[in-house]
Amino acid sequence: xxxxxxxxxxxxxxxxxxxxxxxxxxxxxxxxxxxxxxxxxxxxxxxxxxxxxxxxxxxxxxxxxxxxxxxxxxxxxxxxxxxxxxxxxxxxxxxxxxxxxxxxxxxxxxxxxxxxxxxxxxxxxxxxxxxxxxxxxxxxxxxxxxxxxxxxxxxxxxxxxxxxxxxxxxxxxxxxxxxxxxxxxxxxxxxxxxxxxxxxxxxxxxxxxxxxxxxxxxxxxxxxxxxxxxxxxxxxxxxxxxxxxxxxxxxxxxxxxxxxxxxxxxxxxxxxxxxxxxxxxxxxxxxxxxxxxxxxxxxxxxxxxxxxxxxxxxxxxxxxxxxxxxxxxxxxxxxxxxxxxxxxxxxxxxxxxxxxxxxxxxxxxxxxxxxxxxxxxxxxxx
Ligand SMILES: Cc1ncc(COP(=O)(O)O)c(C=O)c1O
Numbered sequence: 001x002x003x004x005x006x007x008x009x010x011x012x013x014x015x016x017x018x019x020x021x022x023x024x025x026x027x028x029x030x031x032x033x034x035x036x037x038x039x040x041x042x043x044x045x046x047x048x049x050x051x052x053x054x055x056x057x058x059x060x061x062x063x064x065x066x067x068x069x070x071x072x073x074x075x076x077x078x079x080x081x082x083x084x085x086x087x088x089x090x091x092x093x094x095x096x097x098x099x100x101x102x103x104x105x106x107x108x109x110x111x112x113x114x115x116x117x118x119x120x121x122x123x124x125x126x127x128x129x130x131x132x133x134x135x136x137x138x139x140x141x142x143x144x145x146x147x148x149x150x151x152x153x154x155x156x157x158x159x160x161x162x163x164x165x166x167x168x169x170x171x172x173x174x175x176x177x178x179x180x181x182x183x184x185x186x187x188x189x190x191x192x193x194x195x196x197x198x199x200x201x202x203x204x205x206x207x208x209x210x211x212x213x214x215x216x217x218x219x220x221x222x223x224x225x226x227x228x229x230x231x232x233x234x235x236x237x238x239x240x241x242x243x244x245x246x247x248x249x250x251x252x253x254x255x256x257x258x259x260x261x262x263x264x265x266x267x268x269x270x271x272x273x274x275x276x277x278x279x280x281x282x283x284x285x286x287x288x289x290x291x292x293x294x295x296x297x298x299x300x301x302x303x304x305x306x307x308x309x310x311x312x313x314x315x316x317x318x319x320x321x322x323x324x325x326x327x328x329x330x331x332x333x334x335x336x337x338x339x340x341x342x343x344x345x346x347x348x349x350x351x352x353x354x355x356x357x358x359x360x361x362x363x364x365x366x367x368x369x370x371x372x373x374x375x376x377x378x379x380x381x382x
Contacts, residue, residue: 016343026050040359047276056272065267067267073263082271097245100252103265110139115251121141122168123140124167126146126170128149128172130172155169167196174202175204182200203230206234207280297367314357325343
């Protein structure tokens with residue numbers, strides 16, 4: 001126990017200690033966290049669908065029809081007609097032959113990368129990829145080669161420098177902390193030239209980028225072999241997915257351990273996700289509103305001195321030292337705005353950020369309030 005106690009103390013001494021905060025109201029722009037009413041500026045509920053009435057009704061209908069738990073794993077008794085309907089919907093939305101639902105995006109990355117990449121694979125992975133990609137790579141038998149963040153020249157050099165039989169390039173499309181977007185057209189070009197597969201994680205891109213919110217393949221109009229995503233962000237539900245051609249999906253059904261060895265998602269969350277896809281497929285106004293809000297907030301933050309130009313709802317403000325980031329976040333909370341300080345191990349030590357996210361449900365008044373308060377706190381504390 002002494003070892004654990006020492007490690008815990010070290011975390012505290014370095015301002016890296018984290019505590020869970022509890023919400024007692026829905027995940028909306030105004031919510032209640034640890035008993036305090038706040039304007040939420042850090043949610044991944046980008047389109048506000050977590051608390052959408054139609055989505056909630058779809059889940060209520062599902063619980064009445066099917067009950068709560070799925071009761072089995074996907075290959076035994078846990079797959080319902082709703083799982084099939086959602087997989088078909090996702091495949092159509094992403095213009096792919098097939099899709100497969102996992103229990104979350106983390107398990108999708110873990111299960112897909114580790115199933116595909118045997119010992120003959122070289123995996124070329126962006127240095128800022130999400131932890132679930134990193135862990136999927138580690139769990140696979142492939143040789144991992146890390147390239148500099150979003151640096152296609154470095155990627156190409158590393159691809160050229162290695163001799164491999166089979167290879168894959170894996171990248172987030174929208175990076176979860178920096179909010180920037182991978183240079184996917186160049187990545188696809190390199191992949192074609194050197195006969196590599198491409199795997200793109202559209203967790204923060206689905207329902208977000210592209211006029212119809214279809215994610216990176218729409219945004220860049222290019223072909224990606226395998227797309228992973230989550231239903232827990234813009235889709236407002238829970239679950240992960242992978243899309244690709246029919247054989248990729250069939251193979252994963254048979255070999256992906258996180259798909260096979262876990263109880264299927266509840267019909268309740270699946271039904272909610274179906275309803276979310278229906279909403280965004282019938283009408284892209286929420287997506288356009290989100291994109292407009294991103295532009296508005298970036299413009300306002302530039303006017304108070306921050307060099308931000310995000311095309312995604314993730315707008316990081318670099319603070320650096322962990323204690324400064326904590327203080328900044330605390331001062332904003334005192335003003336009624338919730339933007340957590342993101343610290344190691346999510347970002348590098350000494351590179352703490354305030355990770356602002358914007359939602360379609362924010363209006364200009366909310367965003368102006370945030371810009372003014374950030375300016376005030378900056379002038380007081382920095
Ligand atoms: C880029 C990225 N991939 C995957 C995940 C995991 O998705 P989930 O929360 O559904 O496990 C996340 C965030 O949670 C993410 O940011």
